[in-house]
Amino acid sequence: MDKMEEELCQLAELYALGGLNETDLQQFEAHLEGCAACREQVKELRKLTDILPLAAVQVPPPAGMKSRVLGKILAGREAGGESGNPAPTPKTINGPEPEPEFISAGTRNPVPAPPPKLSGTPAKHSNKRLRYVSVVLAAAAASLTIYAAALQRDVGALRQELAESSEQVSGLQAQLALAGAPSQELKVNEAVQLGPAAEDIIARGLATIVIDAKGTHLLVQAEKLPKLSGSEAFQVWLIKGDVKKSAGTFLASEGTGAMYYTFDPQGYDTVAITQEPDSRGEQPRGRLILAAPIEG
Amino acid sequence: MTEALDDRELMNRIGSKDPVALEWLYDRYEKTVYSFAYRMVQDAMAAEEVVQELFLRVWTHDERYDEAQGKLTTWIFTVTRNIAIDMLRRKSVRDRGIPVEAETLNALPDAGAGTADQVENKSEGEQMRKILSVLSRDQKQVIDSIYYGGMTQQEVSVRYNIPLGTVKSRVRLALKQMKKHLSVEGRREGYHG
Numbered sequence: 001m002d003k004m005e006e007e008l009c010q011l012a013e014l015y016a017l018g019g020l021n022e023t024d025l026q027q028f029e030a031h032l033e034g035c036a037a038c039r040e041q042v043k044e045l046r047k048l049t050d051i052l053p054l055a056a057v058q059v060p061p062p063a064g065m066k067s068r069v070l071g072k073i074l075a076g077r078e079a080g081g082e083s084g085n086p087a088p089t090p091k092t093i094n095g096p097e098p099e100p101e102f103i104s105a106g107t108r109n110p111v112p113a114p115p116p117k118l119s120g121t122p123a124k125h126s127n128k129r130l131r132y133v134s135v136v137l138a139a140a141a142a143s144l145t146i147y148a149a150a151l152q153r154d155v156g157a158l159r160q161e162l163a164e165s166s167e168q169v170s171g172l173q174a175q176l177a178l179a180g181a182p183s184q185e186l187k188v189n190e191a192v193q194l195g196p197a198a199e200d201i202i203a204r205g206l207a208t209i210v211i212d213a214k215g216t217h218l219l220v221q222a223e224k225l226p227k228l229s230g231s232e233a234f235q236v237w238l239i240k241g242d243v244k245k246s247a248g249t250f251l252a253s254e255g256t257g258a259m260y261y262t263f264d265p266q267g268y269d270t271v272a273i274t275q276e277p278d279s280r281g282e283q284p285r286g287r288l289i290l291a292a293p294i295e296g
Numbered sequence: 297m298t299e300a301l302d303d304r305e306l307m308n309r310i311g312s313k314d315p316v317a318l319e320w321l322y323d324r325y326e327k328t329v330y331s332f333a334y335r336m337v338q339d340a341m342a343a344e345e346v347v348q349e350l351f352l353r354v355w356t357h358d359e360r361y362d363e364a365q366g367k368l369t370t371w372i373f374t375v376t377r378n379i380a381i382d383m384l385r386r387k388s389v390r391d392r393g394i395p396v397e398a399e400t401l402n403a404l405p406d407a408g409a410g411t412a413d414q415v416e417n418k419s420e421g422e423q424m425r426k427i428l429s430v431l432s433r434d435q436k437q438v439i440d441s442i443y444y445g446g447m448t449q450q451e452v453s454v455r456y457n458i459p460l461g462t463v464k465s466r467v468r469l470a471l472k473q474m475k476k477h478l479s480v481e482g483r484r485e486g487y488h489g
Contacts, residue, residue, distance in 0.1 A: 010464060013471045018377065019442035019449045048475055050366075052443055053373045054328070055424035056335035061326055062344060069348045070322060073355050074315055230433040231440060278440070280338050 005031060012038050016045035186212040194222060194273065194290035201226070205290050207271045216265050218247055221258040222290060226275060228252065233279035234289070238263065239270040249279035268294060303368035307361050310354060318355055329376050336380040336444050349379045381446035427477045435470035438463055
């Protein structure tokens, strides 16, 4: 085996895990065709990677998700009409192209296959058949009207989204212009000591809220923080009643860490620091380390 | 797990546009697929979009399941992961921060009360979490970023400033270790991969 092939053998794990880019993927798949050892290895590794999704912590789906998901799919089906056999599936927003067999039922070729129970020669039943065809056509026309109306609603919603996006862009541009400028007239609005959330925690910290022309900023410093392991991180939360908003994450160096966050004052009542399993959570999952009441 | 209809029969009936069969499939996979999608996109709304797209593809046959490729569960997870990766690449959902449910601090993960028909796989999930927990911090980081974060080895290398060779060796070592533990756990709990 030459060196190149040997190097490709080293990619089996990344392949099974799904970590190869397009170029590597093509090369490895070509290699796989001729390398029985890699095929065997990938097969073995797949037993492991196939069940990796199950390691995800079970999260209850949002209320009403089932009816929304199935409703959208099946509404698409009904909007296309029930005339043909098989039922046509209209193109939905973001959806795939309808399959040719389905197009033929509704639009391109308006004559459907004869109903299965018809017997005898077509001429003998031409009247009956004609009636059937017109019923089908009427149903198809009606469903197309419904479908068109649904599309118009979608277009309307998209236009609105576009208008909102442009508003956001101008807002962001204004912020961007400010971002480059040095701080002026920075005023401390509030400074609170962060207290340990449990007796065995020796950490302490300071949360300061400062205001300048760019907005309201939260500065958090903490020391004697517990040691992090794995992909753990500290996360700062701004809390108002039951609602917790992440203000960002930070890592500590020898127990000392700090972070900075610009926010819209929303009457937050508490600032808290938790120790999280990773830095990607949007709601607290870990242990509460420090907290203090604020008037942010 | 008891199954009224096996996966193949269910997929055949969905192929002939039977909405009841779609609902059955949905009920069977909802929780598992949603949890996996949530793990990847870290956002309730985005995770629901992933689930929506998955079942749309199943219904429209945009993605076709071929029995020869293996179990339906595996196929469903693969399609789910692809959709989630597309979404992660399209928009950075992580920055949106729209908490749907106000969980309490230190909330314990839901123990998962699935019906018999749900693909619950609770013990497999626990087993997998146990296996992941033996990895070192560095190993966990690469597995996490690649599998759940949808990154390529090159992206991991840049993001965490680790040489590409190191990313590769960490992945190899991590999977090797996990495989070893899987077979140990498998023997203990009678799991047949």
